[in-house]
Amino acid sequence: MPQRDPLREQIIAQYDAMSPQLQQAARYVLEHPDEVALVSMRELARHAAVQPATMTRLAKFLGKQGYDDIREHYVAALRRGSDGFAAKVRQRNEGARASANGNIAAHMLHGLSAQITRLCEPDSLQRLEAIANTLKSARKVYVLGLRSCHSVAWHFHYVMSLLGDRSVHLDGPAGTGGDALIRATPEDALLVVSVKPYAVATLELTQLAKDKGLTILSITDSEVSPLVGMSKQTIFCPTESDSFFHTLTPALAISEVLCTLLAEDDRSQALDALQRADEHFLSLNTYASAIPRRE
Amino acid sequence: MPQRDPLREQIIAQYDAMSPQLQQAARYVLEHPDEVALVSMRELARHAAVQPATMTRLAKFLGKQGYDDIREHYVAALRRGSDGFAAKVRQRNEGARASANGNIAAHMLHGLSAQITRLCEPDSLQRLEAIANTLKSARKVYVLGLRSCHSVAWHFHYVMSLLGDRSVHLDGPAGTGGDALIRATPEDALLVVSVKPYAVATLELTQLAKDKGLTILSITDSEVSPLVGMSKQTIFCPTESDSFFHTLTPALAISEVLCTLLAEDDRSQALDALQRADEHFLSLNTYASAIPRRE
DNA sequence: ACACAAATGATTCAAATGTTGCAACCACAA
DNA sequence: TTGTGGTTGCAACATTTGAATCATTTGTGT
Numbered sequence: 001m002p003q004r005d006p007l008r009e010q011i012i013a014q015y016d017a018m019s020p021q022l023q024q025a026a027r028y029v030l031e032h033p034d035e036v037a038l039v040s041m042r043e044l045a046r047h048a049a050v051q052p053a054t055m056t057r058l059a060k061f062l063g064k065q066g067y068d069d070i071r072e073h074y075v076a077a078l079r080r081g082s083d084g085f086a087a088k089v090r091q092r093n094e095g096a097r098a099s100a101n102g103n104i105a106a107h108m109l110h111g112l113s114a115q116i117t118r119l120c121e122p123d124s125l126q127r128l129e130a131i132a133n134t135l136k137s138a139r140k141v142y143v144l145g146l147r148s149c150h151s152v153a154w155h156f157h158y159v160m161s162l163l164g165d166r167s168v169h170l171d172g173p174a175g176t177g178g179d180a181l182i183r184a185t186p187e188d189a190l191l192v193v194s195v196k197p198y199a200v201a202t203l204e205l206t207q208l209a210k211d212k213g214l215t216i217l218s219i220t221d222s223e224v225s226p227l228v229g230m231s232k233q234t235i236f237c238p239t240e241s242d243s244f245f246h247t248l249t250p251a252l253a254i255s256e257v258l259c260t261l262l263a264e265d266d267r268s269q270a271l272d273a274l275q276r277a278d279e280h281f282l283s284l285n286t287y288a289s290a291i292p293r294r295e
Numbered sequence: 296m297p298q299r300d301p302l303r304e305q306i307i308a309q310y311d312a313m314s315p316q317l318q319q320a321a322r323y324v325l326e327h328p329d330e331v332a333l334v335s336m337r338e339l340a341r342h343a344a345v346q347p348a349t350m351t352r353l354a355k356f357l358g359k360q361g362y363d364d365i366r367e368h369y370v371a372a373l374r375r376g377s378d379g380f381a382a383k384v385r386q387r388n389e390g391a392r393a394s395a396n397g398n399i400a401a402h403m404l405h406g407l408s409a410q411i412t413r414l415c416e417p418d419s420l421q422r423l424e425a426i427a428n429t430l431k432s433a434r435k436v437y438v439l440g441l442r443s444c445h446s447v448a449w450h451f452h453y454v455m456s457l458l459g460d461r462s463v464h465l466d467g468p469a470g471t472g473g474d475a476l477i478r479a480t481p482e483d484a485l486l487v488v489s490v491k492p493y494a495v496a497t498l499e500l501t502q503l504a505k506d507k508g509l510t511i512l513s514i515t516d517s518e519v520s521p522l523v524g525m526s527k528q529t530i531f532c533p534t535e536s537d538s539f540f541h542t543l544t545p546a547l548a549i550s551e552v553l554c555t556l557l558a559e560d561d562r563s564q565a566l567d568a569l570q571r572a573d574e575h576f577l578s579l580n581t582y583a584s585a586i587p588r589r590e
Numbered sequence: 591a592c593a594c595a596a597a598t599g600a601t602t603c604a605a606a607t608g609t610t611g612c613a614a615c616c617a618c619a620a
Numbered sequence: 621t622t623g624t625g626g627t628t629g630c631a632a633c634a635t636t637t638g639a640a641t642c643a644t645t646t647g648t649g650t
Contacts, residue, residue, distance in 0.1 A: 243555035
């Protein structure tokens with residue numbers, strides 16, 4: 001929204017002077033300006049995981065007389081945006097720059113967006129669910145992804161490690177990455193991520209795991225990927241982009257969806273685990289400020 | 296507004312069957328759909344010069360259970376018009392949670408897709424290009440991203456390392472991650488990735504780099520992120536998802552776009568570098584088969 | 591003209607909203 | 621340790637909201 005918004009700027013300017021709770025409220029307002037106009041204050045507070053009173057206090061802090069002043073502002077902004085022609089101009093800009101101008105960035109982003117949308121096809125969803133179900137029942141989940149796929153593998157492992165200790169990342173210095181498989185059993189699963197060109201080491205480790213009786217699940221890029229034959233279940237991620245490189249964004253999206261499905265399987269336990277993680281990080285002073293969780 | 300609006304059409308269809316007062320209410324609703332979402336029923340009735348009860352009766356007449364059904368409809372329409380993504384995320388929270396797993400995945404993927412689409416706004420594109428330009432002229436590019444942001448930072452570094460030796464990843468075992476900054480100079484740039492909650496170590500290292508005169512560029516999640524004040528240029532990535540966790544998919548998309556912009560800046564050199572990398576990997580037998588590159 | 595049903599207006603009610611005051615709770619200095 | 625100033629959660633408050641109820645008016649058919 002390139003439109004000048006004095007209240008927004010005021011909030012940003014005074015943000016650093018706010019107390020933690022006020023910051024949390026302010027942040028939510030900044031990120032969801034429309035909500036301010038569309039829902040009640042109490043509901044807004046609920047979404048922002050803040051006491052209703054905090055919203056009032058935020059208003060006072062900003063020098064307003066009450067919360068309604070804030071809402072009035074965003075209602076006015078929304079009125080202007082919806083029936084005014086600002087929206088139309090904006091849309092035209094988007095369309096024009098995306099297609100005509102040959103803008104590389106916009107073009108690429110649109111492509112990525114489309115690729116992720118395509119993952120919503122029934123076949124993909126089914127595969128996602130199937131993999132998630134298998135992962136649920138595994139004793140340990142080993143995660144393998146080398147080279148470009150390291151980012152996906154690691155992210156999956158990182159999130160899973162917040163939820164429990166079932167995840168083991170097959171990576172390490174000095175070529176010790178596969179060592180963790182020493183203690184692997186047939187009750188375990190291996191989630192392997194690899195896209196073309198397929199790293200030899202990935203395939204070898206996967207074969208080893210398969211020989212040890214692990215259930216192999218894979219995120220890969222093609223029906224003819226060497227992983228398909230080794231895996232019990234596979235989910236395909238598009239990797240084509242209009243740059244020199246293939247993209248891993250859809251693969252990352254897939255891994256995030258898998259994490260979510262696993263967490264959603266037992267909400268309360270997931271919440272507990274996250275709670276514990278929060279406390280741990282808090283006592284370690286890992287993060288700059290308290291970690292707020294929604295709901 | 297070329298969008299199909301079933302409720303609007305229903306009102307029009309049943310308009311002739313309404314009593315005069317109902318017609319007056321309905322007419323006002325038709326002509327001021329935004330007001331329905333933005334003001335209370337009583338105020339709407341006042342503007343329409345109708346009794347409050349009439350609005351309730353209009354709702355019942357249309358087969359709805361109450362006036363809130365009507366308001367919900369127009370709120371949703373307004374959300375879609377101004378900010379397509381928030382609606383999708385919110386829908387799940389409000390809608391019955393009874394839906395099966397398939398829906399969670401599909402829903403989440405749609406949300407991610409929308410978030411990436413949103414990065415095509417002119418403001419974001421401008422920021423992307425600005426950061427890419429700064430990166431181009433840097434002597435070295437240090438890349439920093441800890442914890443959840445490691446995946447993004449590493450992926451950026453990995454791709455950049457295929458293109459040349461300007462990229463230095465600030466990470467390493469035994470807490471030596473920041474050591475590479477020892478040789479940093481003011482001609483260098485630091486690309487730092489961090490989203491809430493912001494890792495203290497990231498902020499400290501960034502501050503150190505800034506003190507050493509490096510140009511700070513950041514990928515972060517909010518206007519009020521602590522990185523904003525430290526950075527010369529910033530690009531914002533949405534991180535909200537309808538799961539417990541933040542999503543990093545948009546951040547990864549951003550980093551891939553940056554890589555592409557950098558590579559595209561000098562196509563021939565990029566192709567050369569990739570060619571050389573291919574030969575290297577070939578001689579090392581890193582990949583399972585010859586590495587095909589398009590174009 | 592009358593009767594009668596539909597439509598309208600006024601009144602009332604329970605639930606919610608935004609606000610306020612108070613008490614507990616920190617972090618931190620004396 | 622004990623204050624102390626600021627922050628936060630809680631509960632009570634007066635208002636307002638949307639809906640339900642009842643009385644009145646209106647229009648219509650015989």
